[in-house]
Amino acid sequence: MLWKRIGLKDFEFPKVHDYKKDYIKIEGKFPKEVKINRISESENKYFDIEFSGVGDKFTSFAKKYYNAGIQLRLPRNTKIVEPVKLEFHMDENNPTLVDKNLIIAEEGSEVNIIMDYYSNEKIETLHNGLTVIYAKENATVNIIKIQRLGDSSQSFDSNIAYVEGNGKVNWISVELGSYISGSNYRTYLDGEASGSNLSSIYLGDGIRKMDLEYTMIHKGPRSISNIETKGVLKDNSKKVFRGNLDFKRGSRHSKGVEEEYVILLDPTVKSDSIPALLCDEDDVEGEHAASAGQIDENKLFYLMSRGLDERESKKLVVEASFRPIIDRIPYKYLQEIIFDEIERRLIDA
Amino acid sequence: MERKKTYIEDIDRGIYDIKNDFTYRYKTDKGLTEDIIMEISREKNEPEWMRDFRLKSLEIYNNKPIPTWGADLSGLDIDNIITYIRPDTDMKHSWDDVPEDIKITFELLGIPQAERESLAGVGAQYDSEVVYHNIKQELIDQGIIYTDMETALKEYEDVVKEYFMKLIPPNDHKFAALHGAVWSGGSFVYVPEGVQVDIPLQSYFRLNAPGAGQFEHTLIIVEKGAKLHFIEGCSAPMYRVNNLHAGCVELFVKENATLRYSTIENWSKNMYNLNTKRAVVDKNGTIEWISGSFGSKVSMLYPMSILRGEGARSEFTGITFAAEGQHLDTGTKVVHAAPHTTSTVNSKSLSKDGGYAFYRGLLRVAENAYGCKSTVSCESLMLDNISKSDTLPIIELNNDNIDIGHEAKIGRISDEAIFYLMSRGISEEEAKAMIVRGFVEPITKELPLEYAVELNNLINIELEGTIG
Secondary structure (H helix, E strand, O other): OHOOOOOOOOOOOOOOOOOOOOOEEHHHHHOOOOOEEEEEHHHHHHOOOOOOOOHHHHHHHHHHOEOEEEEEEEEOHHHHOOEEEEEEEEEEEEEEEEEEEEEEEEEOOOOEEEEEEEEEEOOOOOEEEEEEEEOOOOOOOEEEEEEEEEOEEEEEEEEEEOOOOEEEEEEEEEEEOEEEEEEEEEEEEEOOOEEEEEEEEEEEOOOOOOEEEEEEEOOOOOOOOOOEEEEEOOOEEEEEEEEEEEEOOOOOOOOEEEEEEEOOOOOOOEEEEEEEEEOOOOOOOOEEEEEEEOOHHHHHHHHHOOEEEEEEEEHHHHHHHHHHHHHHOOOHHHHHHHHHHHHHHHHHH | OOOEEEOOOOOOOOHHHOOOOOOOEEEEEEEHHHHHHHHHHHOOOOOOOHHHHHHHHHHHHHHHOOOOOOOOOOOOOOHOOOOEEEEOOOOOOOOOOOOHHHHHHHHHHHHHHHHHHHHOOOEEEEEEEEEEEEEEEHHHHHOEEEHHHHHHHHHHHHHHHHOOOOOOOOOOOOOHHHHHHHOOOOOOEOOOOOOEOOEEEEEEOOOOOOOOEEOOOOEEOOOOOOOEEEEEEEEOOOOOEEEEEEEEEEEOOOOOOOEEEEEEEEEEOOOOEEOOEEEOOOOOOOOEEEHHHOOOOOOEEOOEEOOOOOEEEOOOOOOOEEOOOOOEEEEEEEEEOOOOOOOEEEEEEEEEEOOOEEEEEEEEEEEOOOOEEEEEEEEEOOOOOOOOEEEEEEEEEOOOOOEEEEEEEOOOOOOOHHHHHOOOOOOOOHHHHHHHHHHHHHHHOOHHHHHHHHHHHHEEOOOEEEOO
């Protein structure tokens, strides 16, 4: 059972009410052929997949009892630069969000998607999401997911992508909130020369417990994957990181790299890492690396000798660690939201 | 263009597969019952507490499930395994007294020769009992005890009682319980305070009988400031029926002591090797594991180091070579239970012809173990794509004042490396051989010379085309 490491043994879903707020925000002008609608029954066949995500219970619940989500279909060779934004601002009247999302990028198309989940600190909210992406030949899907729900919230999020020849799915995951957070990203590199990057940051503070699992399954030859994760843990937080690189037979000349780096700020944190490298094919290159440690004392000393106090110095070092990932987000306003949230959790708390 | 590949040949098992007739003085029936346990205990003339210990272990065994993770154990049928076979001889202190067929087996394995040339003492177990034990006089004079477990239980009962299965209790897992119930043979080593043994001791375990189990118990106590190198060798000839090896190795390394424990395991491919090895290390002590897994049908073997004293250190160097029909699930566990402890893990694995090599490791740092350092490195090389190679290192950190690094790699040996060597005037063949030998070198260099040569001979390289 996936959850035993963070002590979540049993889970009962509350009754799901309608999610009444508008969450699809589109600023640019998209070509008519691009169809973005609320998710409906008609697309059920695309969810008929073998995927447990954070747990079978959660994914099957999302398939049936969703109250939000989109279906987005990009026609052939359609490239849209302006991002499709989904903003889920949960509040007292909308404390439960079960979003089910479908993205189909036809041959040669390209799309940028931002999914932002947030709520006020005091409200108890529950988020359970399922996102399914199909990237056809030569298609590119860039997707940024930000989870910054309040500390009274619980968040479960399952994501899966199927990538065809020369297609790309690039994930950026930012995990900053909720007292329990489960996040699962699985990418099937089905086609030849398909590729996927997963860049993520996580910040654990207070009593937050996180279970993060990232999986890259190489099936097509010459497929390339890259997982890069930077984390920070403080207070009594606990995280479990599971990174899986799976090379199936036939994925010759593929390459997969996985890296996790975590900074530990307090003696009371708990950090588990389970990187797995599974290999059925000889002619591949796979690498994983994990490291953990405190903030470099020399760096801290230097900053403090320049007149910064310890908290601020630590914040600077943490930000410097996160920055390479955050810099991959091409939207200034989002970067600011993320840095503000980090600052709030490191300094103001 | 079809790419040619370089293959590494199977290990030449010639000398290991020599079978002797199955003769014995006494054996139990197949399977496992209270009566059989009582019989073993009676046959061995054991103290009552040991008999009770066996019976309690049997009860635990019956109540524990077979592990569902790791390798497939469904081919293992305990009810058809003979748990105890006394060979047709008593324990001897001279090779001349050992029965001819048994002596020839060990001669072929090179044990008496190694004893003359490079060892301070030798123990040889044949099926369930130790048939030969000898140690150099000067070591006896220094107070070192090296004997079989049965003798130790009679002559040093208090010591055995204090340490026996304290590190690996029978309720640890199903096969530890089985071991507790039917253990037989193995070596006992005691190195007194401050005594440094410069030449290694070796115990060799040979299972000749078909459809049998070997359950030897090795107990080593290295007192304060003492030093020892212990070598364990294992082999068995190939039979059609499955054999089982469920030994236990318990190592106690006291303050400032050093123990190096080397294993070359070359069981036949009908063997289920479910061995448990564990060391506990006190203040500033050191445990060094050298582990080579080549044989067996299925192995589940994860030597564990518990660093309980401040400044204790562990080092693990392992190589696993899985060929056709083999599933070798190996690795190591390290528990940092005290401040300023350090550990290093260096594991290499090769798989070929449908073999399955699995590295499974655990690194745990306890809440109070601040100032720890650990590096874990795993490398695997697959020689064809019908084989499998997986790596699963679990890291659990429970405080912040630590420095942990882990890396793992899988892949082929790069053409660039071969090209580079060739550009330096080395022939292609030689370059490839150098690279493969270089891959296994971290373990060969840790072995005494004779064993290193042996290991190099075990791995014959057939050179053609690219590697990997």
